[in-house]
Structure formats: C-alpha cells, structure tokens
Amino acid sequence: MDADKVFKALGDPTRRRLLDLLCERNGQTLGELCDNLDMARQSATQHLEILEAANLVSTVKRGREKLHFINPVPLHEVYERWVRKFESQRLSLLHDLKKELEGE
Amino acid sequence: MDADKVFKALGDPTRRRLLDLLCERNGQTLGELCDNLDMARQSATQHLEILEAANLVSTVKRGREKLHFINPVPLHEVYERWVRKFESQRLSLLHDLKKELEGE
DNA sequence: ATATTAGGCAGGCAAATACCTGCATGTCAA
DNA sequence: TTGACATGCAGGTATTTGCCTGCCTAATAT
Numbered sequence: 475m476d477a478d479k480v481f482k483a484l485g486d487p488t489r490r491r492l493l494d495l496l497c498e499r500n501g502q503t504l505g506e507l508c509d510n511l512d513m514a515r516q517s518a519t520q521h522l523e524i525l526e527a528a529n530l531v532s533t534v535k536r537g538r539e540k541l542h543f544i545n546p547v548p549l550h551e552v553y554e555r556w557v558r559k560f561e562s563q564r565l566s567l568l569h570d571l572k573k574e575l576e577g578e
Numbered sequence: 579m580d581a582d583k584v585f586k587a588l589g590d591p592t593r594r595r596l597l598d599l600l601c602e603r604n605g606q607t608l609g610e611l612c613d614n615l616d617m618a619r620q621s622a623t624q625h626l627e628i629l630e631a632a633n634l635v636s637t638v639k640r641g642r643e644k645l646h647f648i649n650p651v652p653l654h655e656v657y658e659r660w661v662r663k664f665e666s667q668r669l670s671l672l673h674d675l676k677k678e679l680e681g682e
Numbered sequence: 683a684t685a686t687t688a689g690g691c692a693g694g695c696a697a698a699t700a701c702c703t704g705c706a707t708g709t710c711a712a
Numbered sequence: 713t714t715g716a717c718a719t720g721c722a723g724g725t726a727t728t729t730g731c732c733t734g735c736c737t738a739a740t741a742t
Contacts, residue, residue, distance in 0.1 A: 477594075478591055481585075481588050481589050481590075481591075481594065482589050484585050484588070484589070484660075485585050485586050485588070485589025486585075486729090486730085487582055487585075488730085490581075490585070490660070493664065497663060497664060503688075503689090504688075504689065505687090505688065505689080513730090513731070513732090514731070514732060514733080515688090515689080516689095516690090516691090516731085516732075516733085517730065517731050517732075519689080519690080520729095520730075520731085521730085535689095537688085537738095537739060537740075538687070538688045538689065538738060538739040538740070539688060539689080539739090540688080540689065544664060546664040549660075549661050549664050550661070552661070553657055553661045556588075556594070556653075557653050557654070557656070557657045557661070559601060560597065560601060560648060560650040560653050590699090590700085592700085607718075607719095608718070608719065609717090609718060609719085617700090617701070617702090618701075618702060618703080619718090619719080620701090620702075620703085620719095620720090620721090621700070621701055621702075623719080623720080624699095624700075624701085625700085639719095641708095641709060641710070641718090642708065642709040642710070642717070642718045642719065643709095643718065643719080644718080644719065644720095683742100684741100684742085685740105685741085685742080686739100686740080686741075686742090687738100687739080687740075687741090688737105688738085688739080688740095689736105689737085689738085689739100690735105690736075690737070690738095691734105691735085691736075691737095692733105692734090692735085692736100693732105693733090693734095694731105694732080694733085695730105695731085695732080696729100696730095696731090696732105697728105697729085697730085697731100698727105698728080698729070698730090699726100699727080699728070699729085700725100700726090700727080700728090701724105701725085701726085701727095702723105702724080702725080702726100703722105703723090703724085704721105704722090704723090705720105705721085705722085706719105706720080706721070706722100707718105707719085707720070707721090708717105708718085708719080708720090709716100709717080709718080709719100710715105710716085710717080710718100711714100711715090711716085711717100712713100712714090712715085712716100
C-alpha cells in the first residue's frame with residue numbers, strides 16, 4: 475500500500491464525497507456519481523483516477539459504462555498503521571502537558 | 579472537529595512525519611523537530627501551524643521554547659466517522675463485483 | 683443507418699501549496 | 713549588559729492541484 479497516495483486521496487472533500495456515494499450504493503457509473511457532484515464530468519473523472527491510483531476504488535467496464543467499486547482495504551491499513559498508533563498516546567497527553575508546565 | 583482540516587493535515591508526508599516524531603517523544607521543541615526534517619525551520623513551522631489548526635497538535639510556550647504535543651482525539655474521530663463506515667463494506671465488495679460482471 | 687449516450691483525451695488557467703531567504707523579537711546565560 | 717539562541721513575521725517563487733472547455737471514440741437505441 476502506498477500510504478501517501480491514500481492520505482492524499484482522502485485529503486480532498488470531493489473524493490471523500492465520492493467514497494460516501496459509493497458507500498451508499500456500490501458499483502455506480504461515472505455519470506451517476508457526477509449527478510451528485512456539481513462539477514464537470516472530467517473533474518470527477520480526475521478525482522476518481524486519484525482514488526483508483528490509491529487503490530481505494532476499483533472499476534469495471536460494462537459496455538460503454540464504467541462501474542466504480544469502493545475498496546476499504548487501504549483504509550483499514552491506514553487505520554492499523556497510523557490511527558491506532560496515535561490513539562495509544564491518548565491517555566498520556568494531559569500528563570505530559572502537566573509535567574512540562576511544571577518545568578519537568 | 580473540522581474533518582477537512584484533519585484530512586488535509588494528514589495529506590502531507592512531512593506532517594505525518596512530525597506526528598510520528600511526537601509519537602516517539604511528546605513535547606518536543608520546534609528546533610528538535612526541525613533537526614529531523616531536512617528543511618528550513620520556517621517550513622516546519624508552517625506544517626506545525628497546519629497540524630495545530632487541525633487540532634492534531636497543541637503547543638505550550640516555556641520561556642523562549644515552544645513545546646509541541648500530539649492530540650490523538652481528532653484522529654479517533656476521523657476513524658469513527660470515516661474508516662469504520664467503509665470497513666463495514668469490506669465483505670460485500672467481491673459480491674458486488676461479481677453481481678455486476680454477471681450483468682446484475 | 684443514424685442519433686444519442688457514456689466516457690476518454692488534451693490542453694489551459696487560477697488558486698493553493700510547499701518550499702525558501704531575510705529580518706525582527708524575545709529569552710537566557712556569561 | 714551583551715551575545716547567543718529559539719522562535720516569529722513578511723514576503724517571494726516554483727510546483728501542484730482542481731477546475732474548466734473542446735473535441736474524439738465507442739456503444740446502445742430508434
């Protein structure tokens with residue numbers, strides 16, 4: 475997994491919206507996704523390309539349509555490698571702050 | 579929580595590195611953090627400002643030093659609102675794909 | 683067969699981003 | 713008090729990003 479691509483992909487609200495849309499109904503076409511986006515089709519295409527490069531979305535061609543499927547695996551890996559690590563610090567934050575304010 | 583600020587903040591590798599550094603040792607000064615970054619001090623400052631605006635880092639002044647503390651709460655909220663939601667789709671992906679390829 | 687529809691390709695532009703340098707301020711220590 | 717050190721402030725620039733328009737191809741429908 476390319477963590478940088480995943481984080482960059484998630485860094486844009488339009489792309490998170492796309493993932494949301496696919497979460498509501500998986501396998502939507504480009505056109506269907508565009509209907510919910512308020513931007514030109516080509517702009518949406520570029521966002522979907524970024525999501526695909528990050529492996530967050532997979533596509534399948536069916537006739538002249540392109541179907542989009544969400545892939546949650548990279549998100550889980552991001553969580554495992556990044557979020558959990560920082561969560562374990564949670565309880566110690568206030569303690570650290572206090573110690574520092576007291577001049578250690 | 580401003581989800582957009584958090585995601586944007588996490589979208590840069592330098593800022594993730596900063597969080598990593600603070601995870602190793604909380605409460606580091608700007609100078610200490612810079613020593614591990616290979617960029618000008620002012621660049622690091624800008625990254626830290628973004629992390630602070632996203633509430634991922636809190637700072638305390640002690641004399642002429644500025645101490646930085648990681649705040650894992652927004653990360654947990656991001657996980658709750660975003661990652662878990664998509665994880666629940668995991669098992670259905672292959673099923674959806676199969677269905678679509680068969681022409682539904 | 684031809685019109686319509688779904689999507690791809692190429693290029694162009696303005697704003698945001700991630701760097702930088704130079705100078706100013708405030709704190710500590712000799 | 714004066715020099716060294718930690719950080720803040722103010723631009724300046726090159727690259728990336730997100731959006732667009734215009735045209736092209738391929739598949740379906742009439």
